Amino acid sequence: MTKNTGKTGLGRRDFLKGAALASAGAGAGLTVAAGATPALAAVAGPLSRAADLPKPSGQRVIVVGGGWSGLTMSKYLKKNNPKFDVVMIEPNSTFFSCPLSNLWLGDVVDLDLLLHSYTDAAKNNGYTWLQGMLVQLDREKRRAFTTAGYIDYDYIVLSPGIDxxxxxxxxxxxxxxxxxxxxxxxxxxxxxxxxxxxxxxxxxxxxxxxxxxxxxxxxxxxxxxxxxxxxxxxxxxxxxxxxxxxxxxxxxxxxxxxxxxxxxxxxxxxxxxxxxxxxxxxxxxxxxxxxxxxxxxxxxxxxxxxxxRAARIIQDLGLADPKSPQMEGKIDNFKYTVPGDDHTYIAGDARPMPFSKSGNTANTEAHIVSKMIAARAQGKDVPWESPxxxxxxxxxxxxxxxxxxxxxxxxxxxxxxxxxxxxxxxxxxxxxxxxxxxxxxxxxxxxxx
Ligand SMILES: Cc1cc2nc3c(=O)[nH]c(=O)nc-3n(C[C@H](O)[C@H](O)[C@H](O)COP(=O)(O)OP(=O)(O)OC[C@H]3O[C@@H](n4cnc5c(N)ncnc54)[C@H](O)[C@@H]3O)c2cc1C
The missing domain is CATH 3.50.50.60 (FAD/NAD(P)-binding domain)
Known part of the structure; x- marks a missing residue:
């Protein structure tokens, strides 16, 4: 028996939002194999064509993941260098906030507080949100393969969270x-x-x-x-x-x-x-x-x-530290870059430093890392600051x-x-x-x- 259908239960509006969230996550398990049979070639389609994006207006920065790290990163990359052409890749159609979600489970706040629009975040802050997932990277060519097509980049930030x-x-x-x-x-x-x-x-x-x-x-x-x-x-x-x-x-x-x-x-x-x-x-x-x-x-x-553990894509890309029991990314702890590659950054809960895996940490860290990337694009360095x-x-x-x-x-x-x-x-x-x-x-x- 359902106990209540009022504020505590999922009302009709909440249910529709929930259905949208659930369907948005449905593509999350996609993997792609090379050497395609005709059936696999259809899956590989997006990997062999460019994503439908305009020609970059400046140096292109890809941000992978639209969580607390990726959203902050995308906005502040643009603020710190308005000439950057920023593309954020995130598979979900709606942002759902983990912080404050316990309050919703305990019926203290409404679901509305937790849900936000990726469309508005991108429009308000002058970047592009591409709905899709990163599946592979060619770091030599600086090409990211996503379920929405491949994208060439100057810098890429991986903020895919956890598994x-x-x-x-x-x-x-x-x-x-x-x-x-x-x-x-x-x-x-x-x-x-x-x-x-x-x-x-x-x-x-x-x-x-x-x-x-x-x-x-x-x-x-x-x-x-x-x-x-x-x-x-x-x-x-x-x-x-x-x-x-x-x-x-x-x-x-x-x-x-x-x-x-x-x-x-x-x-x-x-x-x-x-x-x-x-x-x-x-x-x-x-x-x-x-x-x-x-x-x-x-x-x-x-x-x-x-x-x-760090989201599986970090390991799939060969960027996990094999010594890390949680398979977190291997990076320079003070620059956030992958060793020997100043164009690839890892941030948010996928980082290896033993910081608290929290939204506030990911947000303040992204303020700092976005400054670092803007400086790097001008051949400069900014010193590390604590999140x-x-x-x-x-x-x-x-x-x-x-x-x-x-x-x-x-x-x-x-x-x-x-x-x-x-x-x-x-x-x-x-x-x-x-x-x-x-x-x-x-x-x-x-x-x-
Ligand atoms: C119940 C709960 C309560 C919490 N309370 C607090 C709190 O009160 N205060 C606080 O500061 N923190 C809190 N947190 C922690 C906070 O939610 C996380 O630390 C924060 O979300 C980490 O940000 P992130 O961007 O690294 O990861 P996430 O926010 O998880 O974002 C990662 C994003 O990457 C996407 N992604 C994954 N793989 C790919 C891929 N291959 N391609 C493209 N996109 C991909 C995912 O879909 C996801 O949207 C709470 C967490 C939970 C679960």
Whole structure:
């Protein structure tokens, strides 16, 4: 039985938006083989013709990915050098924001807040958005092969985000990984997965809703803890006899630990159980249970978050660092360029530096990298600056209260990367709750207006 069809459920308008998002992602699995049979030649068609683009008006910069990194990069490449001809390639037809999506899952904000138009972003900022995917690169010729045709370029920035590694949950068989992904989607990549989780919550009657924290440097460190709080708030508010169980391989939350632990204890003790130092080693889709070193955990429904890796295209292009367990790009950490190639850049969550994989980090980093590329085009260099991780987490969906952290990064010889200039506010408040939503609106303006 569907619990509600009002603000919490997907209304007709939301449903239509959801359908558009789902169909937009449908081409995402395309791969192309060389040496084509007639059937394959049809697939290879776009690879053998130029994309339908006007002759470049200046040096052409391709930005791959229209997420937090790619959107900011495209806009600020143009601002830093108006003569650049910027083309952003992104397969989805609508932008879906992962930041603030937990608030939508917890019924604190409407879906409208998360959806934005690629068409408007490109028109407002003087670049071209090409709907398609990068599938191969000829870095010698500086030619990018996309599902919409090939494009010659002067510079290319790869900001394709992340993919999941289901083997980290003990699910090694690809067919089984697809079953887990479709039955219990993680909801840490934009779009369709979130719609699926929202529908699960709308239909949830009783029992355990299972969430987990992955290992490694996963996307949005506070994300799983914030989601647990907001679903617990939602269960309480709606009178649902459900409980969130959050499995964490760590001893305590990986960030803003005191703020989250206080919220778990003081606000959510009836609807949230937090279990620490526990790793998922297997998933039984049909029996609805996960296996851990301490036994099995049964659930009524779940959203399972595997370890992340850089989006697969980075590896397919031969640009992943083979030493990186998350297959992130190999780049000069201070220039963002691929070794020996000053024309190829990697940014956003696909970067190898152990920065927080966050939208604010990707946005502020893109401001810096776009300046670097504009300078490079004039034969100049600009010094590295630290990106900024500003991250709010709503821990109370009823009172709309948040906590926050604001930090930068520094590199110390012999020690590597670490945080600097850290400002941490772990006492939750309504004031930070308001600032949380205003932060999102400010960044949407920065990317789309
Ligand atoms: C639930 C949740 C909550 C979050 N909350 C916050 C928060 O409060 N604050 C914060 O700062 N961050 C938050 N984040 C993290 C933030 O969303 C990510 O760090 C950010 O999106 C990273 O930006 P990106 O551009 O690297 O990747 P993405 O935003 O994922 O964009 C990558 C884009 O590349 C495209 N792409 C992939 N492959 C190709 C290809 N071959 N060709 C063309 N395009 C391609 C994809 O379609 C995608 O649109 C949250 C994330 C989640 C999931």
């Amino acid at each position: 999941y590694n289901y083997a980290s949950l003990g699910v090694k068989d690809p067919a089984e990984a697809i079953r887990v992904a479709q039955s219990y989607p993680a909801g840490f990549k934009p779009g369709s997965e979130h719609l699926s989780i929202k529908a699960k919550l709308d239909d949830f009657e009783e029992g355990v809703f299972l969430l987990n924290v992955p290992t490694g440097n996963y996307r949005c460190l506070p994300g799983p803890y914030e989601r647990a709080c907001l679903i617990a708030s939602y269960f309480k508010r709606e009178g649902i006899k459900g409980k969130v169980v959050l499995l964490d391989p760590n001893e305590k939350p990986t960030i803003k630990a005191d703020g989250f632990l206080a919220a778990f204890k003081e606000l959510h003790k009836d609807h949230l159980e937090y279990r620490t130092a526990v790793n998922i080693t297997g998933v039984d889709v049909d029996k609805k249970k996960v296996v851990t070193e301490f036994g099995e955990v049964e659930f009524a429904d779940a959203a399972l978050y595997p370890r992340v 900024n991780t500003i991250c709010y987490s709503m821990v109370d969906g009823e009172g709309k209260q948040s906590i926050m952290v604001d930090a930068k990064y520094k590199f110390t010889k012999g020690k590597g990367w670490g945080f600097t200039d850290v400002k941490l506010i772990e006492k939750r408040s309504k004031q930070l709750g308001k600032a949380n939503i205003e932060w999102g609106k400010g960044l949407y303006r920065d990317m789309f207006s």
